[in-house]
Amino acid sequence: MNSIILHISDLHVSLDKKIGGEINQHDSYLDTSQDEELSILFIDKFIATIKRDFNDTKIYLLITGDTTDRGEIKEFEYAYKFLNRIITELDIDTENILLIPGDHDINRRSIENLLEKKEDSSLEEINISKFKNFSDFYFKLLNKKFDPNKIIFETLLVEGAILLLGVNSCTKLNLTQKLGNVPISNFEEELKLIPKVDSYKKIICFHHNLTSSYDNKNNGQWDSKNRQSLLNKLLNIGIEFIFTGNEHTNSCKKVFSGDITTSDSGCLGSKKHDSAFKVYNVLINDDIVLTNKIYSLHNTKGNDSEYEWDIRTNSIFHQPEKFILFEKAPPKLDNEIIEIPSAEINEVFHEADEIKKDVIKEDINVYYSEVFTDGLYYKVKKLNLFHSGHFHWSETSRAHNWIDTSKLIENKKNLSFTKNAIIDVIEKKKLVNKIDLIIGLGYEGNIISTKATIKFNKPYAFLPYSYRNDEHHKYEKELNYSNENNDFRNVLIITDVVNDGRTIRKLIKNRHESFFKNVNKVYVISLFYTGESILNHNILNFDFVKTIPDYNIKNDEDVNNIEFYTVKSLKVEKCPYGDDFRETCLIVKDKLGCVNLFYDESKSSK
Structure with a gap:
């Protein structure tokens, strides 16, 4: 009936x-x-x-x-x-x-x-x-x-x-x-x-x-x-x-x-x-x-x-x-390696299906969840969020591929999923009682972090990406908290995508140095990690990235108090050209990419 x-x-x-x-x-x-x-x-x-x-x-x-x-x-x-x-x-x-x-x-x-x-x-x-x-x-x-x-x-x-x-x-x-x-x-x-x-x-x-x-x-x-x-x-x-x-x-x-x-x-x-x-x-x-x-x-x-x-x-x-x-959960992913670019860590996790993922997690201190890690990857495939091509956004943001996270969070159920994924990382890594302040980084980071700050009753702030800093109104760029009395000893930054962490180190050491100089630990959680390194909690620190072969430390910042976790690792291939890419990369030289102007050039072009 x-x-x-x-x-x-x-x-x-x-x-x-x-x-x-x-x-x-x-x-x-x-x-x-x-x-x-x-x-x-x-x-x-x-x-x-x-x-x-x-x-x-x-x-x-x-x-x-x-x-x-x-x-x-x-x-x-x-x-x-x-x-x-x-x-x-x-x-x-x-x-x-x-x-x-x-x-x-x-x-x-x-x-x-x-x-x-x-x-x-x-x-x-x-x-x-x-x-x-x-x-x-x-x-x-x-x-x-x-x-x-x-x-x-x-x-x-x-x-x-x-x-x-x-x-x-x-x-x-x-x-x-x-x-x-x-x-x-x-x-x-x-x-x-x-x-x-x-x-x-x-x-x-x-x-x-x-x-x-x-x-x-x-x-x-x-x-x-x-x-x-x-x-x-x-x-x-x-x-x-x-x-x-x-x-x-x-x-x-x-x-x-x-x-x-x-x-x-x-x-x-x-x-x-x-x-x-x-x-x-x-x-x-x-x-x-x-x-x-x-x-x-x-x-x-x-x-x-x-x-x-x-x-x-x-x-x-x-x-x-x-x-x-x-709503019934989507079917679980099988253990095959999907034919889109992926970091070595993805292969580690697929091999771990045959042994014990808990051992891998404990040894290298990464986050993994069958529900959220595999579920997020399922959504990338289902929604066609991984795009191939050759794209340029800024001096340091140049890649053959990219992940369209904005499309992921425009749907209520998917948005709720991403918010819950962030919360799960915080809880699984036992960060709740460690953090004094949550910062949503970038528009997407601001959106996916709201549920966590409410659930855990933490002070909250929004900041734009470092490389887009000049595009924002001065009030959007203000942290709106003073740390003169060392009130915020441990800060959590939540964002959608992290590659090598350069923009986060610049945020800490350059954009808001007066605040972060009194911060002991900076925790970073992202939906996706798109870099090349085998995933671990320390890979965003300057002491680590400067050991990467051919890594350009120019304009980088010496920051080494970052502990990093991500929901899913998906490697994004970088543009292979060097500092002379403006002359040697045809995509930029002849304006063939989907983005022709760098963010730092947009003001001067008006």
Whole structure:
């Protein structure tokens, strides 16, 4: 049977009259009027839409908060009528429902009454009081108890593959605090109680929005410090998707440098705002995918009873057609040597398949991962990233071949792969506690290093390549950190490609000498090493490169505190001509290469 996750939020079932009898000018199609016809009509049209488009479909119902407007008993009584009608008509098993509390489901009058009696009431006591009406409603609807002091209060397993974690983002709310907050220590402890099944793809579900579309606020409706800690924790445990409500705007946004996706269903019951909901078709085979179908309410004749639900065009609202929770890994590479230029180290690794790679790694101190080293090579082949030819970019950057790393990172999945590869090198080589600062070198290095600096909570800076230094604005060339007090003793530089390390040594000794003179160790991690040397951790040091036959040490820098690791070695043949290449190399002389001007010549040519 087909299955869907039906995601609704912010019904805001409202009092038709305020306490005392005054008419309540509310914004919801759903209220507590004795004449229920308009509210029931709204619910029935919603039900008819689901029946029309998802007949004979198993439904998992997700409600991300603000079922009521003020958390009053009467509002919950009517909310029960409306939701029970949906559950019955759509034949939804109550075991397949995840109901999240929102800030409007809190009864703040209860807090006032409690504090009037006991001014020093604990947070636990306040939570029991403010959630009393919601807890009663929760039990009546789902026949389950709601614990107002738990963070992960419920889970819902979808088709044995997707685990929705119901999280209460309202436990710290009181009469003054209104922003979402998840106490990290409590969250960590409760997470340990969740069954550890590696095949489950976890999605966090809570009410408050972490980012805003309508309000255009980066922090959404969330405590900013707690937001940073929570996102970092989710990233560490591999949770990349969040379902929310609260903002009353149907949206889908990326947070945390694009590593985490948030999906807000929109406000189901709003007359003035974006009345919408979402349906995620659950597709499980080798991959685990959720389609992203958006429904919005269209008023056809300008009154409260004439409206229809229509499917919204995703692209117009900048939303993806689907969310990929899991993608089957590409086939593993076999042990044959592929017929494109490769450094000697590649042959060493292929021979190591027949002995023990761990011995090779330990002896020469290099990085190797079947997932990332072989996987990166697979992507080079699949995407045709290795280009043959004769190319010139600068005095020292002249080669017969090159690797198009920019094409590699333009795809989200490949970009995520490269970021994770960098993180794996850091962890495998146990650098986390050694580094004080991370520098992304070059545009590509800047992009692939972001996840590492967030995950490991390290200070970060971006710098351009040394040979392109003059092309950048003066603010881009500033390191923006002072090292006068020796705060940064060990620095990690992350970049996409390293050949002989000349540009990195120039960066250290020439471009930012005042900073690096107080640095003890410079770690360098690249996606690719394109030089000739057999891979080892010391091959970027000046004492090593000056021993290479025919290596031109002119304009190089004497730097010997570099420890180097790369994900994959792919040798790139250098231009064979010497210092007189401008006259002797036909590619340059007759301007036959893909790049005719060197970077250091571009200013003078204008």
